[in-house]
Amino acid sequence: MSEAPFNNSKSSSRDPSLLANREASRSVGPVSPETYHFDQPLALSCGRTLRSYDLVVETYGQLNAAKTNAVLVCHALSGNHHAAGYYAEDDKKPGWWDDYIGPGKPIDSERFFIVCLNNIGGCDGSTGPRSIDPDTGKAWGKHFPPLRVRDWVSSQADLADRLGIEQWAVVIGGSLGGMNAMRWAVDCPERVRHCVVIASALKLTAQNIAFNEIARRAIRSDPDFHDGDFAEHDTLPRNGLALARMVGHVTYLSDALMGLRFGRELSTGSLQRGLESPVEFQVESYLQYQGEKFAESFDANTYLLITKMLDYFDLARDYQDDPVRAFKQAQCKFLVVSFTSDWRFAPDRSREIVNALIAANRDVSSACIESDMGHDAFLLPNERYETALGTYMARVAEEC
Numbered sequence: 001m002s003e004a005p006f007n008n009s010k011s012s013s014r015d016p017s018l019l020a021n022r023e024a025s026r027s028v029g030p031v032s033p034e035t036y037h038f039d040q041p042l043a044l045s046c047g048r049t050l051r052s053y054d055l056v057v058e059t060y061g062q063l064n065a066a067k068t069n070a071v072l073v074c075h076a077l078s079g080n081h082h083a084a085g086y087y088a089e090d091d092k093k094p095g096w097w098d099d100y101i102g103p104g105k106p107i108d109s110e111r112f113f114i115v116c117l118n119n120i121g122g123c124d125g126s127t128g129p130r131s132i133d134p135d136t137g138k139a140w141g142k143h144f145p146p147l148r149v150r151d152w153v154s155s156q157a158d159l160a161d162r163l164g165i166e167q168w169a170v171v172i173g174g175s176l177g178g179m180n181a182m183r184w185a186v187d188c189p190e191r192v193r194h195c196v197v198i199a200s201a202l203k204l205t206a207q208n209i210a211f212n213e214i215a216r217r218a219i220r221s222d223p224d225f226h227d228g229d230f231a232e233h234d235t236l237p238r239n240g241l242a243l244a245r246m247v248g249h250v251t252y253l254s255d256a257l258m259g260l261r262f263g264r265e266l267s268t269g270s271l272q273r274g275l276e277s278p279v280e281f282q283v284e285s286y287l288q289y290q291g292e293k294f295a296e297s298f299d300a301n302t303y304l305l306i307t308k309m310l311d312y313f314d315l316a317r318d319y320q321d322d323p324v325r326a327f328k329q330a331q332c333k334f335l336v337v338s339f340t341s342d343w344r345f346a347p348d349r350s351r352e353i354v355n356a357l358i359a360a361n362r363d364v365s366s367a368c369i370e371s372d373m374g375h376d377a378f379l380l381p382n383e384r385y386e387t388a389l390g391t392y393m394a395r396v397a398e399e400c
Helices: 009-014 017-024 147-161 176-187 205-219 223-228 238-252 255-261 282-297 300-312 323-327 345-359 372-381 382-397
Strands: 035-037 054-060 070-074 113-118 170-174 194-200 264-268 333-339 366-368
Touching: 009 017, 035 147, 035 170, 035 205, 054 147, 054 366, 070 147, 070 176, 113 147, 113 323, 147 176, 170 176, 176 300, 194 382, 205 223, 205 238, 205 300, 223 238, 238 282, 238 323, 238 366, 238 372, 333 372, 345 366, 366 382
Parallel strands: 070 113, 070 170, 170 194, 194 333, 333 366
Antiparallel strands: 035 054, 054 113
């Protein structure tokens, strides 16, 4: 095989500094969150009421004069409001969906007004277990009311009203965020023109519920959890949270991805020296690092609360367990995306959504993306995924 001739234009296009400049030009740049306070009561599905609440929000792009170009981005289990851009020049860690939000990206901030919030029950500034209960003057902790996804929709609708948005051009989300998007389409049909559901499901499988319960048991079994009252004991259930994150993280990745990233490479020790020498594989070190980092930033009671939201979600429950009846309520168009190696929210789950939408005579497009990245594929770069999502969003933008 002969070596390809040198081509200066191709070589320069791969120059790291030029690539960095190109990516910087496609970033929404420095961003800052804003807190919206709502004095009106929020009636919850459990029968209780939040007398008032806060939502921490980031927005990207500009709302057009007709207020028809707004996109609601719904985060997944451990997500928050920081979906794109960065907070400071010396802190360029991007938001969790930065690959897909920004100028010229599929969710184009030059064409859309993009809204992402930390939902109630979260632990990044919105009202949740870490917040102060006005009735007690103490943090809610384990006493924060149980939530359903429709409670997120209710609070998001209040936010839309505050922003002057009568109808979302698109409500979009992956995983739990996709459930959030479907709930919008069914519960508030007149307020959604397009619904994009990525790597999601009509309801969790028994296996998914089982994984969530293992993670919750890890947290509850930590002596520092104190039955959810760890803040009053000035402790954190670090070990339990770290283990919960490790369990979850393994299920979000594919075997192929873990093999590609780590194989059987060692982090410390040598297998040649026998078992008396401490040996640690790179995948072990990686999981320990991810678990410890998560334990320092995420709230244990929030984790329990939101995994239960996942378990309880069932779009068809209120419609005689018939998803077709549920989707007959919707008025919007749909895009449903899945990934071949996602075994946590397998393509079959997305196919169930698509089949129900077709049976309900709804307008639906779908794509199953070839990927070896597992469930996390919806967060990671993928050319075909980017093309499919970008093409659909470009058609939406033409309507605005």
